[in-house]
Amino acid sequence: xxxELGPRAMFVAGGTDLxxxxxxRQFEVDALIGLDFxxxxxxxxxxxxxxxxxxxxxxxxxxxxxxxEFPGYAEAAGLVSSPPLRNAGTIGGNLCVDTRCNYYxxxxxxxxxxxxCIKKDGDICLVAPSSSRCWALSSSDTAPMAIALGALVxxxxxxxxxxxxxxxxYRDDGIDYLAKQPxxxxxxxxxxxxxxxxxxYVKLRRRGSIDFPIAGAAVAMTMDGDTVASCRxxxxxxxxxxxxxxxxxxxxxxxxLDEETIRxxxxxxxxxxxPLDNADLSHFWxxxxxxxxxxxxxxxxxxxxxxxxx
Amino acid sequence: xxxxISSYLSGAGTAIYWNxxxxxxxxxxxxxxxxxxYCGAMDIGQGSDSVxxxxxxxxxxxxxxxxxxxxxxxxxxxxxxxxxxxxxTFMAGNAAIExxxxxxxxxxxxxxxxxxxxxxxxxxxxxxxxxxSFEEASILAEARFGTLTSAGSYTPPKIAGPYKGSGxxxxxxxxYSACVVDLDADARTxxxxxxxxxxxxxxxxxxxxxxxEGQVEGSVYMGLGEALMEEQTVRKxxxxxxxxxxxKSPTILDMPEVETFIVETNDPEGPYGAKEAGQGPLLPVxxxxxxxxxxxxxxxxxxxxxxxxxxxxxxxxxxxxxxxxYGPPRFPDIPFPxxxxxxxxxKGLNVAAPAAI
Numbered sequence: 001x002x003x004e005l006g007p008r009a010m011f012v013a014g015g016t017d018l019x020x021x022x023x024x025r026q027f028e029v030d031a032l033i034g035l036d037f038x039x040x041x042x043x044x045x046x047x048x049x050x051x052x053x054x055x056x057x058x059x060x061x062x063x064x065x066x067x068x069e070f071p072g073y074a075e076a077a078g079l080v081s082s083p084p085l086r087n088a089g090t091i092g093g094n095l096c097v098d099t100r101c102n103y104y105x106x107x108x109x110x111x112x113x114x115x116x117c118i119k120k121d122g123d124i125c126l127v128a129p130s131s132s133r134c135w136a137l138s139s140s141d142t143a144p145m146a147i148a149l150g151a152l153v154x155x156x157x158x159x160x161x162x163x164x165x166x167x168x169x170y171r172d173d174g175i176d177y178l179a180k181q182p183x184x185x186x187x188x189x190x191x192x193x194x195x196x197x198x199x200x201y202v203k204l205r206r207r208g209s210i211d212f213p214i215a216g217a218a219v220a221m222t223m224d225g226d227t228v229a230s231c232r233x234x235x236x237x238x239x240x241x242x243x244x245x246x247x248x249x250x251x252x253x254x255x256x257l258d259e260e261t262i263r264x265x266x267x268x269x270x271x272x273x274x275p276l277d278n279a280d281l282s283h284f285w286x287x288x289x290x291x292x293x294x295x296x297x298x299x300x301x302x303x304x305x306x307x308x309x310x
Numbered sequence: 311x312x313x314x315i316s317s318y319l320s321g322a323g324t325a326i327y328w329n330x331x332x333x334x335x336x337x338x339x340x341x342x343x344x345x346x347x348y349c350g351a352m353d354i355g356q357g358s359d360s361v362x363x364x365x366x367x368x369x370x371x372x373x374x375x376x377x378x379x380x381x382x383x384x385x386x387x388x389x390x391x392x393x394x395x396x397x398x399t400f401m402a403g404n405a406a407i408e409x410x411x412x413x414x415x416x417x418x419x420x421x422x423x424x425x426x427x428x429x430x431x432x433x434x435x436x437x438x439x440x441x442x443s444f445e446e447a448s449i450l451a452e453a454r455f456g457t458l459t460s461a462g463s464y465t466p467p468k469i470a471g472p473y474k475g476s477g478x479x480x481x482x483x484x485x486y487s488a489c490v491v492d493l494d495a496d497a498r499t500x501x502x503x504x505x506x507x508x509x510x511x512x513x514x515x516x517x518x519x520x521x522x523e524g525q526v527e528g529s530v531y532m533g534l535g536e537a538l539m540e541e542q543t544v545r546k547x548x549x550x551x552x553x554x555x556x557x558k559s560p561t562i563l564d565m566p567e568v569e570t571f572i573v574e575t576n577d578p579e580g581p582y583g584a585k586e587a588g589q590g591p592l593l594p595v596x597x598x599x600x601x602x603x604x605x606x607x608x609x610x611x612x613x614x615x616x617x618x619x620x621x622x623x624x625x626x627x628x629x630x631x632x633x634x635x636y637g638p639p640r641f642p643d644i645p646f647p648x649x650x651x652x653x654x655x656x657k658g659l660n661v662a663a664p665a666a667i
Contacts, residue, residue: 206558207560282619292498
């Protein structure tokens with residue numbers, strides 16, 4: 001159906017991002033294709049846990065199947081938006097959530113007065129007018145965590161199915177931010193079994209609820225005794241895609257989790273982050289805060305008991 | 311920790327209006343035991359309906375739930391100028407007292423006549439008027455006087471002295487509040503966490519203490535939102551934060567514990583001494599937050615909202631030996647019109663001078 005209807009149709013599951021954007025005329029469609037048929041179960045297996053795309057964020061944050069083994073993922077799901085929205089929003093939706101920008105997430109009238117931007121109806125990026133690309137911000141909390149946990153995402157199209165590492169789902173562009181085809185649907189997230197994996201997610205936002213991330217750090221690591229055996233660090237809301245910090249993660253290997261190590265790793269992680277003035281609060285301050293959220297995430301992961309099976 | 315006090319007068323130093331008519335009016339009908347009070351006052355959540363019912367019930371010896379209210383309907387209710395300026399309890403309350411006391415006088419007189427005693431000897435309490443139930447007394451009164459209706463109104467007193475100004479009908483009562491804020495401020499991130507707020511408010515008299523506390527806590531909530539989050543800025547000629555998602559108010563997770571102290575000073579002009587709890591308690595919260603940030607970090611943020619980035623910038627300036635503050639450097643140059651001086655009224659003048667100038 002999606003391939004027949006073309007670009008004037010959009011998929012909708014919980015609709016918590018779609019409906020406000022329809023109201024502001026950021027999306028203009030003739031048809032909505034409901035995704036109620038998607039599965040909504042969390043199935044634990046020996047090698048992996050499969051989370052159906054239709055699982056609500058509320059369910060993902062509270063189910064013991066995820067909280068025990070993947071606490072960072074459950075935490076990230078529980079920090080998205082607010083309780084009523086999490087009851088409707090799905091994990092599939094959060095993976096695909098639209099990129100955001102101060103100049104884009106406004107009503108039609110406001111955007112017309114400001115001048116349309118390159119992401120919708122305009123020709124230039126209003127945040128970086130001399131740039132040829134869109135710089136809208138990746139705003140998912142669960143995507144960086146899924147990437148850090150090495151998860152796979154299942155996509156179903158009109159003719160076939162495929163699977164990708166979650167990191168490959170995203171592109172570094174504010175407009176074409178998903179590698180998913182318009183007629184494909186995310187059907188499931190597969191988290192590899194996390195025996196011994198510690199995970200934590202720290203979200204920075206102005207208020208304690210509702211707001212999108214203005215910086216965030218997802219950390220997943222395993223320990224060998226009291227040194228770090230493996231580590232992945234992924235940042236949210238500092239680029240148009242979830243931004244992995246491989247240098248910082250590599251720095252952690254073989255080291256103990258003391259304050260100095262964490263501090264230096266956080267500095268390395270913050271280096272490639274270049275926030276622009278397209279979210280809440282000043283980008284200078286957000287850049288400084290990237291270091292802080294990485295430190296907090298590393299410290300929290302370090303304090304955890306590793307996620308055991310069962 | 312930071313501490314601030316505030317005094318609040320709403321709108322003007324004197325309660326003037328365009329005409330000489332009352333600012334608030336109440337009519338009461340008693341119909342064989344059923345009591346209905348009519349008033350134009352609009353309850354916008356501040357509890358004016360509760361206050362009206364409580365006052366009428368207090369004067370007639372009933373419970374508030376015995377009083378039926380018809381309010382805020384220009385077809386059927388007499389005037390009340392509106393829910394602004396912290397005036398409704400004060401003015402509608404006084405009007406309600408006048409109307410209710412007139413009704414009480416009729417009921418007491420009828421009961422006294424039947425009992426064969428002086429009206430002074432007739433007690434009004436607990437749903438009874440003298441030897442009779444309220445319903446019995448109202449039947450006696452209706453037989454004696456005919457249809458039982460009474461009316462009350464309130465106009466602020468004309469205060470002596472010439473004045474200049476526009477008529478907005480503000481309340482002639484001034485409230486005072488004091489606030490202490492305890493917060494943690496992180497010097498590295500500039501993040502501020504409010505731990506607790508203590509607030510004392512001179513309400514004159516709390517007709518319904520639960521409602522007053524609710525109003526005070528609501529003021530603290532809005533004060534914190536204004537101190538930390540709300541911002542009207544313009545970029546490219548457009549409001550930068552034009553919706554409730556961007557222009558932020560605190561969530562329940564951002565609200566600290568609030569301890570409220572109700573101070574009663576019994577204003578001589580207010581109904582039972584009541585003044586206001588609608589707007590005054592908000593005022594000291596904002597400077598108390600600023601003062602607490604200074605106490606914590608040694609820097610002044612001389613504008614609101616007090617955001618982490620401003621704190622970080624002020625600390626940077628302090629470290630460099632510059633003035634440890636963030637905010638406008640001075641008051642802007644505004645071309646004020648020439649100042650009009652009004653002399654204070656002579657002592658002993660007890661008649662209002664006409665509006666002059």
